[in-house]
Amino acid sequence: MTDHGCIKCGSCLRACPVLSDPNGTGFPGPRTVGVDVPRFPERGRIGERALMCTMCHACEWACPSGLEITGAMLQLRAEVSPGLQLPGHLRMRENVRSFGRAVRTEFTGWREEGNRTLYFPGCIGLGPLAAMTTTASSLLTALGIEHDISSRAVCCGSPLLKVGALAEAKALQHRNMETLAAYERVITSCPGCTYQLREVYGVRAEHMVEVLKAKDLRSKVRGKWALQLPCHLKRGLSPWSAEALVHVLTGAGVDIVRLPVEDRCCGGGGGMLAGFPATARSMAHNKADAYRAAGVEGVITACPFCALNLGREGLRVLDVSEAVHAEKMR
Amino acid sequence: MSEVLVVGSGAAGLFSSWLLARDGWPVIVVGKGTPSSAMSTGCLRRMPEACHEKALNFLADEGMPMVTGERTGISKLGTPFECWLSPSHSTWGPEGAPGSVTVVGFQGHPSLHPNLISSVLGHRGIRARPLTLPSTLPPDIPLTALFRDEGAWEGVATEVQRTEGGTVLLPAFLSRRDYWRLDWLERRCGRTVLEAVTPLEAPGQRLLDLMRARAIEAGASIWDGRTVTSLTVENGSVRTAIVRGGLEVREMEVGALVMATGGALVNGLGLNGRELADPFTAFKVLDDGDVLRGGYATEKGRLVSRSGNVVRNAAGAGDCVRAPCKGYGDGLPHAFESAWTAVKALEGA
Numbered sequence: 199m200t201d202h203g204c205i206k207c208g209s210c211l212r213a214c215p216v217l218s219d220p221n222g223t224g225f226p227g228p229r230t231v232g233v234d235v236p237r238f239p240e241r242g243r244i245g246e247r248a249l250m251c252t253m254c255h256a257c258e259w260a261c262p263s264g265l266e267i268t269g270a271m272l273q274l275r276a277e278v279s280p281g282l283q284l285p286g287h288l289r290m291r292e293n294v295r296s297f298g299r300a301v302r303t304e305f306t307g308w309r310e311e312g313n314r315t316l317y318f319p320g321c322i323g324l325g326p327l328a329a330m331t332t333t334a335s336s337l338l339t340a341l342g343i344e345h346d347i348s349s350r351a352v353c354c355g356s357p358l359l360k361v362g363a364l365a366e367a368k369a370l371q372h373r374n375m376e377t378l379a380a381y382e383r384v385i386t387s388c389p390g391c392t393y394q395l396r397e398v399y400g401v402r403a404e405h406m407v408e409v410l411k412a413k414d415l416r417s418k419v420r421g422k423w424a425l426q427l428p429c430h431l432k433r434g435l436s437p438w439s440a441e442a443l444v445h446v447l448t449g450a451g452v453d454i455v456r457l458p459v460e461d462r463c464c465g466g467g468g469g470m471l472a473g474f475p476a477t478a479r480s481m482a483h484n485k486a487d488a489y490r491a492a493g494v495e496g497v498i499t500a501c502p503f504c505a506l507n508l509g510r511e512g513l514r515v516l517d518v519s520e521a522v523h524a525e526k527m528r
Numbered sequence: 529m530s531e532v533l534v535v536g537s538g539a540a541g542l543f544s545s546w547l548l549a550r551d552g553w554p555v556i557v558v559g560k561g562t563p564s565s566a567m568s569t570g571c572l573r574r575m576p577e578a579c580h581e582k583a584l585n586f587l588a589d590e591g592m593p594m595v596t597g598e599r600t601g602i603s604k605l606g607t608p609f610e611c612w613l614s615p616s617h618s619t620w621g622p623e624g625a626p627g628s629v630t631v632v633g634f635q636g637h638p639s640l641h642p643n644l645i646s647s648v649l650g651h652r653g654i655r656a657r658p659l660t661l662p663s664t665l666p667p668d669i670p671l672t673a674l675f676r677d678e679g680a681w682e683g684v685a686t687e688v689q690r691t692e693g694g695t696v697l698l699p700a701f702l703s704r705r706d707y708w709r710l711d712w713l714e715r716r717c718g719r720t721v722l723e724a725v726t727p728l729e730a731p732g733q734r735l736l737d738l739m740r741a742r743a744i745e746a747g748a749s750i751w752d753g754r755t756v757t758s759l760t761v762e763n764g765s766v767r768t769a770i771v772r773g774g775l776e777v778r779e780m781e782v783g784a785l786v787m788a789t790g791g792a793l794v795n796g797l798g799l800n801g802r803e804l805a806d807p808f809t810a811f812k813v814l815d816d817g818d819v820l821r822g823g824y825a826t827e828k829g830r831l832v833s834r835s836g837n838v839v840r841n842a843a844g845a846g847d848c849v850r851a852p853c854k855g856y857g858d859g860l861p862h863a864f865e866s867a868w869t870a871v872k873a874l875e876g877a
Contacts, residue, residue, distance in 0.1 A: 207728050209562035212670050220676055227668045259753045262561040396775060436776035437753045458705075 203263035204233045210257035210267060215463040216250060216470075221480035225250035228257035232267035236274050246282045249275060250477060253360060253468030255433035272359065279362025286472030287361040294366060298352035298373070300472075301325035307332055308349045315345040316381040318395070318403065320388035321353050322502035327517070330505065334387055334406060334519035341413055341524050345385065350377045356394040360469035371399055385409055387517060388502050389430035389439075390467070396435075405435060406519055407500050411442040414525035415450040419516070421495035422453045425460040426485075426508060426515070428501030430467060443500050443518060450522040452498070459488040466507030478507055486511035530783025531556050532874070533769055534748075535756045536796070538563025539863035540846025540870075541788035542739040542748075546586050547871040548786075549746035556780075557743065558751045558771055563736065563790055564847065565860060570731030571601075571614040573857035576864035583864045587613070589738050592707040598622050601725040602629070602697055604640055606648025609725040617710045617723050618700075618731070626720065628655035628694035632684070634663035639671045639699035640724055659691055670730075671701040681709065685716045695719065700726040704734040759785070759808045761833060765840045766810075784841040784874050787811070787824060787831060788867065791847040797823045812836065814850045822850045829866070829873030840877055843870035 210229050216222035224247050226235075231248045235241045248271070257267045279287070290300045297303065300321040305328035309317075317338060319331040331347070338345050352374055355367030378384060378395075384403040386392045395403035425444065432440035447454050465471075465481025486508060489497055496514025498521045499505055509515040532548050534541045537559025549555045575596075576583050587594050592615050599619035601609045611619060620626065629649055633642035642658030649656035661684065665674055674680055688696050700723040702709055714721045723731070744750060754773035759766055759782070766785045771778050790796035798807040804815040804823035812832040813823040824844040825832040831842040845867040847859060854862055 207562065207567050208668075208670070209566070209733075211668055212730075212733065217669050218672060220673070223666065223669050223673055230668065259560065260562050262563065262567070264561060393775070432774075433753060434774060436774035437751065438773060438776055438778070 203265055204229070205263060207262060209260040209262060213256040213260035215254060215256060215465070215481065216252060216477065219465070219477065219481045219484060221477045222250065228267050228271065231274060232257065232270040233265065236270055241274060242277055242281070244274070244278060246284055246473075248278055249282070249284065249361070249469060250474050251468050252429065252463045252465055252470045252481075254429035254463035256429070256463065259433055275360065276362040276364055284361075284473045286475060287469060290357060290472045291361065291363055291366065294353055294358065294370070298370070299324060300353050300357045304328040305331055305347075307335070307347065309335070309345065309347045310349065311344075311346055313344045313346045314381060315343055315383040315385060316351070316378065317345045317347050318351055318354075318384055318386045318391060319347065320386065320391040320502055321357070322506055323387050326506055327502050330387070330502070330517045330520055334517065337519045337522070337524060338385065338409075341409075343385070343409070346381070348377050354391040354394040355398070356390040357469060357472075359394075361473070375399065387500070387519065389428050389435055389500070390503065393430060393434050405431065405439060405500070406517075407431065407439050407443045407446060410446045410518065410522070415446065415522040416525055417447075417451040417521065418523050419452060419495065419498075419521050422455050422493070423447075423521070424455050424457050424489050424492060424494040424497050426464060426497045426499035426501075426504045427460050428499055428504050429463050431500055432461070446518060447498060447521060452521055454498075455492060455494055457488065457492050459485055464504045464507045466501075466503035471503065471507060479510070482507045482511050486513050489513060530781050532784045532786065533558065533756070533780070533782045534786040534788060535559070536563065536788035536790055536846065536848070537740070537750060537752070538736070538788060538790055538846060539565035539739060539860055540867045541786065542736075542743045543583070543586055543864055544786045544788060544845050544867035544871050545743040545748040546739075546746045547582065547867065548874070549743065549748040551875065553784075555748040556751055557748055558754050558756050560753050560755050562733075565739070565863060566732045566736035567728050568732040568735065568860055569609070569611075569725050569727045570735040571599075571609070571611040571618060571725060572860050572864075573611050574861050575612045576861040576868070578865050579868035582868065586742055587738065589704075592616075592704055592734060592738060595619065595621070600625065602645070602649070602722065604645075604699070604724040604726040606645035606652075608652070614725070615707070615723070615731065615734070617707075617721060618725055620722075626654065626695035626722070628657075628692070629697050629722075630657050630659050630688065630691045630694055631697045632659045632661065632688065633699065634661050634665065634671065634674065636667065637663055637665050637671060638667050639701060639729075640697075645697065645724070655694070657691060659687065661687055671699055672703070681713070685713060688713070688717050688719065693719065696721045698723055700724055701730045702734070703730060704737045707734065756808075759810050761810045761839065764833070764837055766842045782841075784877075785843070786867075786870050786874070787842065787844045787848060788846040788870075789848045791822060792819050797848050810834065811839070811842070811844075821854055822847050824849045826850065829869040830877070841874065843873045845870040
């Protein structure tokens with residue numbers, strides 16, 4: 199994957215948002231973890247700091263040799279993680295074992311009406327961001343997309359792959375596939391779930407942004423808003439999807455201010471939130487400062503992990519589905 | 529009007545995009561990965577003959593002004609670096625050679641070795657003193673990690689003020705947005721501040737950031753993180769392109785094409801064994817074993833098909849184009865000149 203072709207230019211190091219955070223310099227860096235260490239039989243000794251990566255793909259985008267650095271880091275995690283005992287990761291695995299989701303479920307508005315579309319909000323959307331899920335569901339209904347939200351749908355398994363729990367992720371996939379078999383269409387709000395369903399399950403899941411891009415929408419918000427372009431949407435799913443987020447919002451009449459910081463990882467992905475909460479918080483904190491300095495009302499994103507991590511910094515953070523409403527609702 | 533597709537977002541791709549966009553063409557630039565121009569010293573070793581005024585307009589930046597002429601700087605090894613264009617804090621003109629230099633480095637960090645440079649400068653007859661500031665930053669971490677707050681800069685200013693007068697030489701790590709810090713440090717310490725001329729670091733990236741910003745200002749759309757995976761050529765013209773980004777693949781109509789994919793790198797010219805190859809299998813590649821001279825055959829800027837005919841709506845620019853001779857450090861001037869020729873060829877077609 200990355201065993202040849204590295205020209206040691208350091209582009210990945212300069213692109214890494216963890217390394218440039220005051221709380222992230224313990225991370226050995228994408229070159230060490232993704233390129234150098236995997237070549238050696240002793241790679242298992244790298245230890246827990248190898249997991250201090252948000253899987254934001256910034257290194258991979260910067261690599262002039264086209265190396266799949268993120269994939270290589272994920273593969274190393276699969277080898278290293280089973281020997282590690284990061285409390286947050288253990289807690290997440292325990293949650294999945296006991297109730298099938300990475301975090302506690304707070305959502306109660308299940309819709310199991312035999313519709314042909316399933317809305318799959320993901321663990322964060324069914325947990326701390328349950329209100330976002332309710333709003334997103336109403337938006338889908340207003341757009342004429344009748345859908346179920348199934349209590350039988352469990353974690354997609356993406357967070358477990360990030361901590362090397364491959365067998366557990368596979369088991370979740372089997373459970374979910376039984377549920378998904380009843381539906382023709384799957385809509386997601388989390389880019390991580392979308393990627394997992396598409397690439398691992400082979401299910402053609404649509405991210406909310408992709409659903410909204412062809413719709414007539416109107417802004418629900420006032421004042422100037424900044425963006426948080428989710429890494430797993432832009433660099434994971436497709437850069438066009440990130441551009442679609444901008445078009446959906448500007449098309450609806452949301453007053454968007456484009457800031458350089460919008461493209462920078464918030465620290466919420468790749469198991470960082472659970473495994474290294476101080477680093478995740480520090481990255482979000484520094485981003486939040488930049489947003490505040492720009493004097494915006496808040497930030498609009500399209501990823502529950504971004505919304506959760508930035509929201510903890512006291513910023514107003516909305517999911518795209520909370521920022522717009524269907525034209526006919528007026 | 530169908531779009532002009534520029535393949536490659538390095539110096540040649542961005543300069544041609546800027547020229548085309550300013551002339552009113554709709555331009556889409558597709559590129560992935562750090563291009564070699566971003567790994568350069570951010571300086572031009574010689575004037576790009578045909579288009580130097582255009583190139584200067586393109587590179588005009590209030591935040592990071594460029595200076596031209598007979599310029600000399602100090603490389604990160606202490607050796608002299610001569611060029612025609614550089615950022616203002618990288619070089620001096622014929623009259624401005626420093627009499628003495630304080631070389632600032634950070635303990636254990638490879639960004640700049642003050643003792644080595646001072647010794648090399650000493651041999652060159654320039655009085656130099658090393659100043660190593662304390663740091664625990666691991667060698668792989670870019671130096672920016674040390675300078676997140678005002679306090680860190682105040683600390684450097686204080687240490688520098690304690691040294692005898694003369695020019696201060698710093699490692700080159702500042703981004704385009706933070707370049708103003710060097711002016712600040714000059715005012716704060718009352719000393720001339722120079723950056724060591726450094727490849728594979730911030731100066732090249734800074735230059736590329738500037739070039740991207742200018743191309744966008746002119747109206748070009750930049751499709752980041754995407755690659756062109758195939759092209760169709762019909763009746764002597766490029767018609768369509770397949771572009772891939774993440775999990776998504778799109779087909780687009782192409783009005784005209786600028787191929788600026790760089791040298792033999794993964795996203796540039798392909799290598800078939802030890803020979804250069806066109807990854808699109810559409811254009812003629814010349815190869816006599818000297819891969820550093822590039823590969824695509826051109827006629828007055830326009831690409832040539834595999835069967836030997838000039839392609840009506842496609843031109844080549846930068847390192848991927850076969851250059852008759854290209855000296856050390858000639859990549860950037862060549863990128864500008866060949867981009868200029870490519871745009872003239874397309875606009876004349």
